Amino acid sequence: MNSSYPLIFLILAAVVVVFGFGVVLQSRRKKPTPVIKAAPKKVVAPEPVVEAAPVVEVVVEKKRSFKNVLAGAVSSVLGRGEINDTSWDDLEEALLRADVGVKVAQALLEPLRARVKAKEISTPAELITALQNDMASRLVGTNRELNFDTSIDGPNIWLMVGVNGAGKTTSLGKISAQQVALGRKVLMAAGDTFRAAAGEQLQTWAERSGAEIIRGAEGSDPSSVIFDAVQAANARKFDLVLADTAGRLQNNTNLMEELRKVRRVAEKGAGTVTETLLVIDATTGQNGLSQARLFADATQVTGVVLTKLDGSSKGGIVFAIETELGIPVKLVGLGETMEDLVAFNPTEFVEALCSTT
Ligand SMILES: Nc1nc2c(ncn2[C@@H]2O[C@H](COP(=O)(O)OP(=O)(O)OP(=O)(O)O)[C@@H](O)[C@H]2O)c(=O)[nH]1
Ligand SMILES: [Mg+2]
Secondary structure (H helix, E strand, O other): OHHHHHHHHHHHHHHHHHHHHHHHHHHHHHOOOOOOOOOOOOOOOOOOOOOOOHHHHHHHHHHHHOOOOOHHHHHHHHHOOOOOHHHHHHHHHHHHHOOOOHHHHHHHHHHHHHHHHOOOOOOHHHHHHHHHHHHHHHHOOOOOOOOOOOOOOOOEEEEEEOOOOOOHHHHHHHHHHHHHHOOOOEEEEEEOOOOHHHHHHHHHHHHHHOOEEEOOOOOOOHHHHHHHHHHHHHHOOOOEEEEEEOOOOOOOHHHHHHHHHHHHHHOOOOOEEEEEEEEEEHHHOOHHHHHHHHHHHHHOOOEEEEEOOOOOOOOOHHHHHHHHHOOOEEEEEOOOOOOOEEEOOHHHHHHHHHOOO
16 A cells, blocks of 8 residues: 555656646647737828819919008008007008009098097007908998899890900900800800901900800901891800900090990890990009099990909009999909909908908
8 A cells, every 4th residue: 555655646746747737838828929019100290292272272372362552551550559640641552552542542541530539449450450341341242243134035245345455355255264164155256356366366265165256357347246146146045145345445435436336236136235344454553443434434334354453553443443433343353364263252352452461
């Protein structure tokens, strides 16, 4: 019995050893494989992706395109601790330089002086805000829609009139592109028969914008070209006739008479003139006002297209045209390409005029 002790002891020891190995192996097996975590990557800011965002870009671009012609005066006024005589001089001079006109400049500043006197306005910042609001309120609320009458039988006729080189043909081309994009069938009438090149220029715009065109012989009667175009448009169910005319000086009575005739004859057939757009080059400033007066007398102008505002520091003419003549500025030209004609937005315009950035 005694001799079997060491044997049992040995067997037990062997069992313990084997069991121990087993446990160790098992526990090793269960140990999760260590996950080698990658060292956290240093976050590198991605290169800015220059994405084409045409709509936003264009709007910003346009905003900048109005010259901030009042910026100098606004900065000077804001730079002083109080409103004093120099503040008023600065503002008046800047408004006149921007071609707002004497009447409108006074009509803007007088009530503000009274409000400062009454202590309603006490700081330069309040004065600038009030001026900006007053300027905007003179322009907002006006109907600037291009008048397209769907209730008439024949085509709508829109006439472009204005002095030489104002931008009539270019604006007509741009308007055509916009109207075609709206789904309207557009026929151009090359009523500038004065120069052969005028017809060519319009033809290019017709092709570019997806419109058709009726041209007459050089030197032919512009009224008859436009009349023919209206007849053709009516027969072929076009929605809109866009009629170009030759540039003329407002004080040339014969040519102004010709324009009256164009308007009369245009309506002899089936169409109706629903817009007569006077195209004014903004860089001509106050001179545009006398143009507007005489053209309005001759042709019942219904709206102004103010071109070249991209390069003009005389955009203030908008106030003079609207306040003194009551003709709405409907579109503004901000460059020479097809997209550079936009609906006039008064709030944006006033903000840009006064912007100091
Ligand atoms: N910068 C700029 N140029 C413009 C704008 N509108 C027209 N122009 C340019 O002004 C010039 C005259 O434009 P036209 O459209 O030929 O002017 P028009 O009134 O038809 O001229 P006439 O037919 O000769 O009386 C062209 O070089 C146009 O590209 C504008 O909004 N901005
Ligand atoms: Mg022209």
